[in-house]
Amino acid sequence: MIKRMVYNPARNEALFLASCAERLIKDDLEYEAHSTNEIVTRIEQDIAEGLIVESGRYLQFRLAFISRDKEQIVKHVLYVSDMIELTRGAAS
């Protein structure tokens, strides 16, 4: 916990990706390509580092948001990306 006070890159990257996700669902074309690229780049890096086990040549991601509806917690998938060909760490 002490170490994470001075070095917590995964958490801060996750916060940045949450910002990218929020930009994507705003349907703003100016941000769409940039945000998609940021998310895909990190998924590919996680695959290359073995953090995600992949089995194909393409990837597709979805953005699920949870919110409260009275006393119920509901989950909505608000964005599904196009199929994107992996550029690194891809299965042969």
Place this chain on the structure above:
Amino acid sequence: MNIDEALRLTEIMLGLAFIQQSIEHLHRPNNEKILFIPRIVLSLLLVIGFQVSWALIALVALSLVILKRFHGPYNGGSDRMGLLILVCLTLAHLAPNHMWQEIAFGYLAVQLILSYLISGWVKIVNPAWRSGRALRDVFAFTTYPVSENLRGFAEQPKLLFVMSWCVIAFELLFPLSLLNTNTLYFALIIAATFHLANAFLFGLNRFFWIWLCAYPSILWFQGNYV
């Protein structure tokens, strides 16, 4: 604390905070290193006090490039606060006379006060915060590993109701702490503890370090103008 001491302390703290942030960007094999290695070098100049004015100007320019790279702040509020401190410090260094130097640095102190006051106002006008539900949702929805262990807090509505009102009251009453040096020190210790708890529980480490960097400005401001 006089303004020269407060400015120097802010430079050192900001330099260290920027180094901390920049090192976090070096773990990925992508093009972020080209932006953040120079930022580390410039921040080191700030810490050791060598060519400070030029280092500040270069850091402002680099910050604009970083903003463009990420299409906005990488880390939301903490990056905005970092940029605010950096710009105020730079303007204080480039100020043509003492009066403008004090205006630039005083602006930072006022913004720090507003950062707490407006946060409190936003919460008190929000029914979810007044009922404690907002804080319950924070614990219920979090995906941060440390706070996942604390998810049980979401089932403690009375406790979270009290905690919510403590946070709201503290933030709204923060400006009153400037009436006295001792109350200001006390309020800043409480505020820093709040940021520290957020860093431990929710991984918001950058907020803790960067908000501390603005504290010398408010200590100087209170000592000279209140």
